[in-house]
Amino acid sequence: xxxxxxxxxxxxxxxxxxxxxxxxxxxxxxxxxxxxxxxxxxxxxxxxxxxxxxxxxxxxxxxxxx
Numbered sequence: 001x002x003x004x005x006x007x008x009x010x011x012x013x014x015x016x017x018x019x020x021x022x023x024x025x026x027x028x029x030x031x032x033x034x035x036x037x038x039x040x041x042x043x044x045x046x047x048x049x050x051x052x053x054x055x056x057x058x059x060x061x062x063x064x065x066x
Contacts, residue, residue, distance in 0.1 A: 004048040005029045009039045011054040013061065026061070033061055 004027035013023040013036060025042035027034040035042060043051075 001047045002027070002034065002045060003029070004034055004046045005050065007042055007046055007048040007051045008059060009042065009051060009053050011057060011059045013059045016060070016062065026059070036061075 006028045007025065008028070009025045011024060011026075013026055015021050015023060015036060023036040023038070025039045026036045027042050027046040027048065035046065
């Protein structure tokens, strides 16, 4: 299992890729996104001392002080 600094689950993550796809979870380490996927995918492959359940709140990766 890979180590992350933070895992975000139960979110609406707007990836802003070519398809404008959405995801529910992501793993972060050293300020960089390691992976984006479903809650199940991320929790199966990553471990972290900090897991944040966002209860469906939106996340826009890449926005900094916007």
